[in-house]
Amino acid sequence: MNQAQSHTSLFGYLKWSIIVTVVGLLLGGVLGWQTTGTVSGMLTVFFICAVLAVLEISLSFDNAIVNANKLKDMTPVWQQRFLTWGILIAVFGMRIVFPLLIVVIAAGIGPIDAIVLAAAQPDEYARIMHDAHLPIAAFGGTFLMMVGLTYFFNHEKDIHWVVVLEKYMSRYATIKGVEIAFVLALILIFSNILDGEASYTFLTSAIYGLITFLAVELLGGLLDASQRAMSEAARGGLGAFIYLEVLDASFSFDGVIGAFALTQNLFIIAIGLGIGAMYVRSMTIMLVEKQTLTHYRYLEHGAFYAILILSVIMYVQTLYHIPEAITGLGGASLIGLSLWSSIRHNRQERVRDVDLASGEI
Template structure:
């Protein structure tokens, strides 16, 4: 129990502080204790939803984090938390509403505090571009993993083995993502088609840029050894953009639960902190090496999330379905790993 507590102590403390803040925010807006309790309940629901939607994110974070130096691991857990909690859950929505409504961030903050319904309406109006951008980035992440040439460990071999062979084709993941974007753009209303395509292309460009920076930092010239600190900078950047892509849909989807930006920030921020704690536990305990198919399940879940983000621009898909599908792939890959371990226990 004490061993587990060392991973979750900070997350539990933040959840207590967040719960207190959520209660007083709800009481302030409603003027009643019941309103405060309702806000506390909504923040808790958002936290649970964020954790369920982001467990695959924690697995991918752990895959990258274990390659980083201890210094950059700590920075991911400090700077990264600040970026995830305050940057993506507070600053990003304010900037987005500011751009859409032509407001400066302060005016956007005032609108969020005094006119939450109007603020939520503006935020939701940007759903198509956000979903296309985040979905394209996440699809690139998933496809890059499955199209990796020479990949010899397969969970669902009938699917993964042929896909790995296609990885010999240069930039095949870009072609597949572009085709997917084009297909889904055909289902958009006329004035959203170009927005969807352009945002999706920018998602692809962002992935290529981040991946390229990481490759550059991890590739020493002929006279140098690999600088792990430089390589860790590229991995840190990759993780932050990945986290941002995961949070896009969650931030927009949260407005279906409440239109109060501050409750959303608290709920999703607490959830993001727990995801960080899960990440560290996975790295420290070597869970990824112990369960050989867990990575596969996480990347399947990311691919499914990308498709759901695209489909969500056409028809609303409840976040519960998204969370359950992701959890199902993670659970099945874990069970398959346990079964494989038992079968090969003697060897």
């Protein structure tokens, strides 16, 4: 992404998202007409697609901020690859292939049979997806929790939003593996609360989530260590690309599972969440090119707090149902509060600069 494009208008950033929205909603309307044969049915599917898009945006805005934080350090070549290949993986991989793969594994059927099941028996398909919620929540919750804690347990972090808490975490970041120990303790607590097979499933899936995070971190470290031996196109990119793809997958778990509360039709879900994913991509580009994270110093903190809240919610969802609206509003509220704090800080800085210039201080 070229920094010369930083003066692009809001419409310029959202152009392709708007085009995808129009095409997606039209496809939703056509699908609704084909499946119901009535105008009311068509409008219902149209509305569900729109709601799913809003759900995906609300759940994934913190994802866009984290993506922007990682993208700003990537080479332009890998930035472009993430924003092209990455969005294809995000839309088709996580919103279509991933739900199909769950059914293939859970039901022990082939991919073609899973597609037929999604089209012909959506209720059964939805039941299988809901039954797979526990291991998905354990895996995704663990990965996201490690992402959030690693950000705060960093002894080099010198900008703090919630000062007392973040200074405390930064101080103890020098203890190797402190965040891993915290997550493992939480895994043991939740696995002991659950009973029987559910306990074993949660424990196993959570450990896999932890191992996946550590493996991605290890791979990124190895790639960073061998930068000088790598081609210019690959420097500072492949490890971050893999990290962002796994991160996007973890963010997508909650939205994909939650979508089945609105509809059991896989294709409607793919359209709605796909529209939302395009807006997340547009927001990511805008955050990088406008250097928003630099101008609003606490915005990144709000995103990582939202990630931690989401990870805890995913854990708690293994015990109780929590509406997706609460998940989305919780994350959006934290990000909004961090934005307000950033604006307030900027105003105070400007006032201080004026006072210094006038000699009052």
